[in-house]
Amino acid sequence: MYYKYVKINNPEFFAEEHLGYCRDLGLKGRILISPEGINGTCSGSFSQTEKYIEHMRLDERFKDLWFKTDEVRGHVFKKMHVRVKQELVTFRLPVDLDPNVLSGKHLEPKEWLELMQQDDVIILDGRTDYEYDLGHFKNAIRPPVKSFREFPEWVENEFKHYKDKKVLTYCTGGVRCEKLSGYLLQQGFKDVYQLNGGIVNYSHDPDVKGKLFEGKCYVFDERISVPVNFADEYTVTGKCHHCGVPTDRYVNCANLDCHRQHFECETCEEKWARSCSEECMQAPRHEILQNA
Ligand SMILES: [Zn+2]
Ligand SMILES: [Zn+2]
Numbered sequence: 001m002y003y004k005y006v007k008i009n010n011p012e013f014f015a016e017e018h019l020g021y022c023r024d025l026g027l028k029g030r031i032l033i034s035p036e037g038i039n040g041t042c043s044g045s046f047s048q049t050e051k052y053i054e055h056m057r058l059d060e061r062f063k064d065l066w067f068k069t070d071e072v073r074g075h076v077f078k079k080m081h082v083r084v085k086q087e088l089v090t091f092r093l094p095v096d097l098d099p100n101v102l103s104g105k106h107l108e109p110k111e112w113l114e115l116m117q118q119d120d121v122i123i124l125d126g127r128t129d130y131e132y133d134l135g136h137f138k139n140a141i142r143p144p145v146k147s148f149r150e151f152p153e154w155v156e157n158e159f160k161h162y163k164d165k166k167v168l169t170y171c172t173g174g175v176r177c178e179k180l181s182g183y184l185l186q187q188g189f190k191d192v193y194q195l196n197g198g199i200v201n202y203s204h205d206p207d208v209k210g211k212l213f214e215g216k217c218y219v220f221d222e223r224i225s226v227p228v229n230f231a232d233e234y235t236v237t238g239k240c241h242h243c244g245v246p247t248d249r250y251v252n253c254a255n256l257d258c259h260r261q262h263f264e265c266e267t268c269e270e271k272w273a274r275s276c277s278e279e280c281m282q283a284p285r286h287e288i289l290q291n292a
Helices: 011-025 046-057 109-116 129-134 148-162 175-186 198-204 266-271 278-282
Strands: 002-005 028-034 037-043 080-084 105-107 121-125 135-137 166-170 191-195 213-215 250-252 261-263
Touching: 002 175, 011 028, 011 046, 011 080, 037 046, 105 109, 109 121, 109 166, 109 191, 109 198, 121 135, 129 135, 148 175, 166 175, 166 198, 175 191, 191 198, 198 213
Parallel strands: 028 080, 105 191, 121 166, 166 191
Antiparallel strands: 002 037, 028 037, 135 213, 250 261
16 A cells, blocks of 8 residues: 655556556455556555565655555455546645645654643544544544535535634545645644554554554455454444444445445344345345345
8 A cells, every 4th residue: 555646747658558467467456546646456466566676766756655464365356447537535625735835744653642632632533534433532523524626615514613723634645634634724723633554554654553553454455454453442333224222334225226334233233134225125126035
């Protein structure tokens, strides 16, 4: 997992070439290329990923690229995708935001842990509501957004009164907070920080070991979630969509025309045949009940 905001000329050409390279190497994953930089998560064997990192660092633009690695069994993606997008994270602001020019102060895990325990700080989750629900930092604010591009409106309407407070932002690997924290500064917030390397790096840090993170971290690959906190006792933050008991089981609705991701405990999964509603249980394209 890595990202860097750096100018990439002719991203289409670079993406095509890069996809060829990754395929030849045998990597799987998802990489985004944009005129403003690169952001990717890939899986492969030790030697494949090592080769990839070496190859990337030969490129002047990526020689200081920070790769966050994790040991997992097998691939966590089915395919290799390299896509070109206008922005690394879709924000769609009328004005350009370059994190290399304007961004919140980076905090290392140890500094973050210290600062987040002060009582004059606001901790802002820089991700979406469903990611928050699976797990988040203790006392963090849950932004009611379904996608990143909803942040500006929410900040404008709801969050702006924290302008004079110390604001701590975090996200999965750091790429979103580079923008979000910059945006807050641009909107007149005075004191904005971001967790360097995000939750992933915080979890791997040998000193903090994910301390004060509750629940699990949502990830955008086949694992769906990963454990974060190896310091405190595990707390479940999710609640079953049907019966309300604490659960961290995220499942997709078995109605193929719905497929909504929702929390469902084991008992309810059986009772509801993994459907999110009565209506979905009766739906014609039901994976389990096959109502058609
Ligand atoms: Zn339940
Ligand atoms: Zn459904």
